[in-house]
Amino acid sequence: MTRPIAAAALAAVLALPMAAAADMITVATNADIRSTNPGVNRDDNTDAVILHIVEGLVAYREDGTVGPLLAERVEMSADGRTYTFALRRGVRFHNGALMTSADVLWSWNRLMDAKTDWRCRNEFDGRGLFKVEAVEAPDATTVTMRIDRPSALFLATLARTDCGMTAVIHKDSVNADGSWKAPVGTGPFKLGDWRRGQQVILEKFADYATLPGPRDGYAGGKRPLVDQVKFLVIPDPSTVKAALLSGAVDASDVPDADLEEMKANPAIVLKSAPTPVMHGLLIQTQDPVLADVRVRQAISAALDTAEIVAAVSNGLGKPNASIVSTASAYYGAVQRESVPHDPARAKKLLAEAGYRGQPIKLIANKRPVVPSFSVAVIAQAMMQAVGLNVEIEVLEWATQLDRYQKGSYQMMSFSYSARFDPALSYEQVSGPKDKQPRKVWDDAEGLRLLDEVMTVTDKPARQALFDRMHRRFIETVPMLVLYNGVDSVAHSKRIEGYEPWLGAKPRLWGVKRLP
Numbered sequence: 001m002t003r004p005i006a007a008a009a010l011a012a013v014l015a016l017p018m019a020a021a022a023d024m025i026t027v028a029t030n031a032d033i034r035s036t037n038p039g040v041n042r043d044d045n046t047d048a049v050i051l052h053i054v055e056g057l058v059a060y061r062e063d064g065t066v067g068p069l070l071a072e073r074v075e076m077s078a079d080g081r082t083y084t085f086a087l088r089r090g091v092r093f094h095n096g097a098l099m100t101s102a103d104v105l106w107s108w109n110r111l112m113d114a115k116t117d118w119r120c121r122n123e124f125d126g127r128g129l130f131k132v133e134a135v136e137a138p139d140a141t142t143v144t145m146r147i148d149r150p151s152a153l154f155l156a157t158l159a160r161t162d163c164g165m166t167a168v169i170h171k172d173s174v175n176a177d178g179s180w181k182a183p184v185g186t187g188p189f190k191l192g193d194w195r196r197g198q199q200v201i202l203e204k205f206a207d208y209a210t211l212p213g214p215r216d217g218y219a220g221g222k223r224p225l226v227d228q229v230k231f232l233v234i235p236d237p238s239t240v241k242a243a244l245l246s247g248a249v250d251a252s253d254v255p256d257a258d259l260e261e262m263k264a265n266p267a268i269v270l271k272s273a274p275t276p277v278m279h280g281l282l283i284q285t286q287d288p289v290l291a292d293v294r295v296r297q298a299i300s301a302a303l304d305t306a307e308i309v310a311a312v313s314n315g316l317g318k319p320n321a322s323i324v325s326t327a328s329a330y331y332g333a334v335q336r337e338s339v340p341h342d343p344a345r346a347k348k349l350l351a352e353a354g355y356r357g358q359p360i361k362l363i364a365n366k367r368p369v370v371p372s373f374s375v376a377v378i379a380q381a382m383m384q385a386v387g388l389n390v391e392i393e394v395l396e397w398a399t400q401l402d403r404y405q406k407g408s409y410q411m412m413s414f415s416y417s418a419r420f421d422p423a424l425s426y427e428q429v430s431g432p433k434d435k436q437p438r439k440v441w442d443d444a445e446g447l448r449l450l451d452e453v454m455t456v457t458d459k460p461a462r463q464a465l466f467d468r469m470h471r472r473f474i475e476t477v478p479m480l481v482l483y484n485g486v487d488s489v490a491h492s493k494r495i496e497g498y499e500p501w502l503g504a505k506p507r508l509w510g511v512k513r514l515p
Contacts (some may be wrong), residue, residue: 023227023513025495027506028240028252032197032233037180039111039118039164047161048505049200049231051218053094054185056165057085057104057143058155059218062501063329064276064420066155067219069211070099070168070186071143080150080457085143091209093170094190101137107168108135115178120163129153129454152457156421161503165218188224188509202229202508215510217503225497225512244268244490250513251491251498251506255368256314262490270490272316273500276325276418276425277485279312279371281362281379282440285478286433287410289358296477297339298349299411302386304341308378309483312371317483322470323429324422325484327502329459334467339474346386357389364413365397375482376413407437418485418504422466423453429479441478 029048035041038054059069068074071085091099111118112125112132124132131148138144147154158166170184182191188210189202204224213221232249234240241258243249245265254262254270262268283296290296309317321338324331360383364376376392383390390411395403403409419425430450431439441447446469453465473479487504497511 024230025226025228025498025508025511025513026230026232026248026250027508028234028243028249029231030233030235030237030240030253033194033200033231035180036183036191036194037164038167038169038183038185039120039162040116040180042119042162042164044505047164049202050183051161051165051187051505052189052202052229052508053183053187053191054164054167054169055187055218056158056167057087058159059165060156060159060161060420060503061217061219062215063217064325064327064422064502065329066159067216069165069219070104074155076457080455081148082144082146083154085145087141087143088209088211089141091186092207093172093186094184094205095170095172096207097170099168099186100140101143102140103170104143104168105135105137106171108166110174110178111166118163120157120160120166123157123163128157150455150457152454152462153421153423156424159218159420161218161505188222189229192228198233200231202231204228215499215507217501218507222509224509226508229508244492247492247494249492250495251489254488254490256316256488257368259314259316259488267493268490269493270488271498271500272486272488273502274318274325274327275485275487275502275504276327276420277504278323278325278416278425278428278481279375279483279485280414280416280479280481281375282404282409282412282414282479283477284407284410285440285442285476286407289355289360290410292353292355293476294349294353295355298346298353298355298386299383299388300339300474300477300480301342301346301349302383302388303379303480304382305338305480305482306341308375308382311378312374313483313486316486316488320483321474321481323425323473323481324466324470325418325425325502327484328420328422330422330463330466332463332467335470337470337474343386350387355387357387360388360390360410361393362390362411362413363393363395363400363403363409365395365400367397370415372413372415379413405438407433407439415485418502420502423450423462426450426453426469441473441476443472443476443478446472446476 033046038050057071058066061067072088073086075084130151134146136144172184175181188208190205192201192203194200240252305319309319322335324335364372366373380390429440433442449469487500489500491498
């Protein structure tokens, strides 16, 4: 964008109506929200705003595990099928009504009604990993939920942000005919003014009943410290940068290309945090050349992952060969194990495999939001250095995605979206290729371990399973995980407490404006 256009765009931002509150924090968002109906008509921007307003029984913590939120505690039966939620007392909705088990039941029944069109209904009605067979309220402060089989992912699914955190809302959120009106939730902020295409203003909920302790993902302490929060819609990154530097915006995400300029500005604070987004190289194990595990192991040994990650992430990324993200509570000593960069070993493995220069096509795209092409270029040079005949094929993203879905490739530079529980991250890449061609890891032992880790709820037992899966994964090399995504944010020194996290969404509780 040229400077005159950027200046005009910034002037338009500054011309937007300003709220009357003096104690406000303004955050830039690249698109308007789709609706105020949690988990229904939504996208990532919508979730980021609405999850300030509504809450569920449980929520994701900072490390990707699940903890109580509207529930004071959660107990699981010995057979792993019944969950008892003891509700927190004294929690109020934005209309002043006290929350009881009747509200939880009403909210659940509404979500499971097909007419609501909740995006996560199929996760709970038997089409997913389990089926909720009964939800009951023995008394005003207790809710029980019974599922048809034990699952380590039941609470994690309730907590999913794209599910609207399975929000508990008041009946006043809908009209008499059941149609959606506006969210009456229990969150630290309530809906104020939504001007479509321009801004969403949230107002502090003075009667919010916070959990004790510090902020912890979407759980923990959630204290609203400002009167209002404004999510300002600015689609153009250049205008976001200008608004941040001018003071029209207090905080925003920062693309990698702008990091150096932002670092040089003394009025701006830059912060980064790893996310479960996964960047790597897929290898088609059914390809005639790459079916030989020695060729795949040679590719692994040929890559200097640290050099690749440093180059493509502006030094912000941390090499990680594991499907388990570095931010996860399950990321431990075993997950840090990786194949060392060893060109001599790579050449030896290729000779043992009888590789004679057969061409290998590496598919990539040039979308600016992922490192697909830059990873491919550097990896190609490293693989060529050990004698692999690698060619890059650049495709439009839609075409690449179609090839991925069909399993029609030899190698592919690819990124997977975030999953908080490592079992779900493994599920993204694991499965029988004859039924799901997009799957990468079609290994009988790996699939058996995945089935087990999706059932076992004991943390040490799950850790042991994830350890075995990691070692099996880097041995069979169906994919080379390179690193996890990085959430980079910038904020004015006028505010305090604004922090990135693995959820990669802004959290405005615990954030205050300095005098």
